[in-house]
Amino acid sequence: MQQPHDEHPHVPGPSLWPIGFAIGVVVLLVGLIISPWWIGGLGAIVALGFAFLWVRDLTRGTELTHAPEVAPESAAARPAAAHEAGSPPERYPRAKFLELSTLGLGGVIGGLVTVPALGFMVLPPFLKQGFKDIDVGPLSEFPEGKFVIVTFASDPAEASVSRKTAFVRYNGPQNGQPSFTIISNHCAHLGCPVQPNGPLDQAHASEYKGSAIIPTVSIAGFGCPCHGGQYDTEGNRTAGPPVRALDRYSFSIRNGNLFIGKPFSVSRVDGTGATATIHKWTFAYPGEHVSGLESWLYPIQPPH
Amino acid sequence: MAPRSQTPKQQLQAAITYPLDWLEERSGIVGGVKYFLFRKVPGDVNWFQTLGAATLTAFLVQALTGVILAMYYKPTTGDAYNSIQHITNDIWAGWLVRGMHRWGASVFIILMFMHMGRVFLFGAYKYPRELNWIIGVLLLAMGLGEGFTGYLLPWDQTAYWATVVGININGTAPFLGPFLSQFLQGGTYINDTTLSRFYSIHMLMIPGAIFALIGLHLYLVVRLGVTSPPWSKEAAGTGSTEPPSSTDGRSGLVSPTPRRSAD
Numbered sequence: 001m002q003q004p005h006d007e008h009p010h011v012p013g014p015s016l017w018p019i020g021f022a023i024g025v026v027v028l029l030v031g032l033i034i035s036p037w038w039i040g041g042l043g044a045i046v047a048l049g050f051a052f053l054w055v056r057d058l059t060r061g062t063e064l065t066h067a068p069e070v071a072p073e074s075a076a077a078r079p080a081a082a083h084e085a086g087s088p089p090e091r092y093p094r095a096k097f098l099e100l101s102t103l104g105l106g107g108v109i110g111g112l113v114t115v116p117a118l119g120f121m122v123l124p125p126f127l128k129q130g131f132k133d134i135d136v137g138p139l140s141e142f143p144e145g146k147f148v149i150v151t152f153a154s155d156p157a158e159a160s161v162s163r164k165t166a167f168v169r170y171n172g173p174q175n176g177q178p179s180f181t182i183i184s185n186h187c188a189h190l191g192c193p194v195q196p197n198g199p200l201d202q203a204h205a206s207e208y209k210g211s212a213i214i215p216t217v218s219i220a221g222f223g224c225p226c227h228g229g230q231y232d233t234e235g236n237r238t239a240g241p242p243v244r245a246l247d248r249y250s251f252s253i254r255n256g257n258l259f260i261g262k263p264f265s266v267s268r269v270d271g272t273g274a275t276a277t278i279h280k281w282t283f284a285y286p287g288e289h290v291s292g293l294e295s296w297l298y299p300i301q302p303p304h
Numbered sequence: 305m306a307p308r309s310q311t312p313k314q315q316l317q318a319a320i321t322y323p324l325d326w327l328e329e330r331s332g333i334v335g336g337v338k339y340f341l342f343r344k345v346p347g348d349v350n351w352f353q354t355l356g357a358a359t360l361t362a363f364l365v366q367a368l369t370g371v372i373l374a375m376y377y378k379p380t381t382g383d384a385y386n387s388i389q390h391i392t393n394d395i396w397a398g399w400l401v402r403g404m405h406r407w408g409a410s411v412f413i414i415l416m417f418m419h420m421g422r423v424f425l426f427g428a429y430k431y432p433r434e435l436n437w438i439i440g441v442l443l444l445a446m447g448l449g450e451g452f453t454g455y456l457l458p459w460d461q462t463a464y465w466a467t468v469v470g471i472n473i474n475g476t477a478p479f480l481g482p483f484l485s486q487f488l489q490g491g492t493y494i495n496d497t498t499l500s501r502f503y504s505i506h507m508l509m510i511p512g513a514i515f516a517l518i519g520l521h522l523y524l525v526v527r528l529g530v531t532s533p534p535w536s537k538e539a540a541g542t543g544s545t546e547p548p549s550s551t552d553g554r555s556g557l558v559s560p561t562p563r564r565s566a567d
Contacts, residue, residue, distance in 0.1 A: 124490065125486045125490045125491050126486060129491065129492050154493070161496060162493060191468045192469065193465075226465070285475040285476075285482050287472050287475060287476035297479065298478070298481065300479075302482050302483045302485075304486075
């Protein structure tokens with residue numbers, strides 16, 4: 001039987017709705033990067049409205065064609081014919097069994113080969129991760145109120161490729177305990193290394209157990225060389241594309257030495273120094289919002 | 305066997321055609337190659353329609369130079385940079401082959417976009433060629449993936465930080481982005497595993513996919529034929545005196561069947 005739609009190219013009629021849809025998508029995308037926030041919502045509404053009109057246009061006039069139904073007698077007639085020929089009806093034909101068992105066995109063998117291989121590819125980056133506490137030297141290395149740049153190997157087994165840099169500032173004692181501000185140098189935009197905005201005291205640079213320790217003279221904040229993100233001395237974003245404040249490291253003090261521990265993400269810091277309020281979140285990769293509406297896009301963090 | 309009465313020219317012809325006939329009789333490959341190469345195309349095809357073949361050539365150059373570079377390159381954080389220096393400065397013509405691969409990568413990407421622009425502006429993505437456009441978009445994504453993974457391999461400062469930024473851009477994808485980041489890095493930061501992982505993706509995984517997709521792409525080109533340029537005087541489906549059969553889609557018409565109800 002000749003299908004009627006084989007005669008014509010499958011081209012929908014002319015329609016202006018896609019233009020409105022495209023404008024809506026553009027407004028939505030622009031709205032995502034500029035404020036006020038409702039521009040994005042407006043774009044979404046426009047896009048959805050025109051998409052609805054477009055789809056309605058496309059589907060109008062298209063009749064759903066149904067496959068011709070199998071004539072009921074042809075299925076029923078065959079076993080009856082077999083009966084007349086004298087052979088018993090096949091309840092489960094051999095060809096069907098062979099076909100299914102070949103497919104089934106092939107699937108099982110394929111699965112046995114590919115599943116472990118895929119697991120080997122995908123799982124290791126998510127297993128046995130974590131952060132070691134790194135000894136970065138005696139407390140006397142860290143003068144009060146000044147940032148010291150500490151570059152350490154976060155995994156001594158991996159050596160230099162695992163190097164990380166932190167800006168460490170001793171804030172003086174707080175409630176009888178030493179207080180430290182330890183800011184990660186990974187820009188919260190896309191992970192480039194932020195630099196201190198101010199002179200370094202290279203003359204007093206030192207080394208401790210493979211960690212390079214460089215004091216600063218006085219710095220006004222941090223800046224990123226890649227895309228111009230700027231931060232104040234607490235790591236709050238002051239300008240540029242970063243989506244949150246700079247990450248920080250937890251710390252511990254053992255036998256008079258400072259140990260740098262797990263990193264965590266920070267949405268913002270109120271106040272300064274030892275009395276600051278740090279809005280702390282689970283460690284997230286750069287570029288991810290950790291608070292507010294946009295953080296809903298990142299509900300689960302992989303095991304870091 | 306050629307009888308002795310043949311002229312030298314006939315003998316030469318026989319010497320060429322005999323092995324081809326031998327091959328054709330046993331495999332049909334000569335006919336297949338002829339079918340692939342000597343296709344009907346519209347009379348007014350344009351130079352812009354060679355961009356696809358140019359892109360294919362650029363990819364084959366990348367594949368060939370890449371295979372040779374892999375003979376000298378060492379994908380470990382300790383050796384990668386030094387092996388690249390060795391290729392460039394010490395090995396005979398290493399600078400040339402690496403240069404071809406490095407600049408050819410840009411040529412490949414640029415040609416892909418130009419080919420895509422030609423297809424778009426000629427309307428060659430329309431029925432019945434939508435699937436080939438989709439395969440082309442997959443090829444474009446694969447090509448950009450090659451660019452991204454290949455960029456890390458020199459393991460210099462530019463490579464490292466560009467990859468940090470690239471991985472973190474991937475990481476900002478909603479929901480699975482952070483997992484994608486960690487998968488690409490092979491851990492929580494860029495390390496030895498990242499480099500060998502990128503090397504494997506760059507030289508095995510993606511090129512394999514590109515070869516397969518190019519095969520599909522060419523199959524559809526051969527099956528569906530080449531489009532006329534949009535300014536073609538031969539309007540689709542009207543110049544023909546006899547109704548084309550279903551295989552005449554290959555004769556290069558925008559519309560595979562004439563609109564019989566026209567006029």
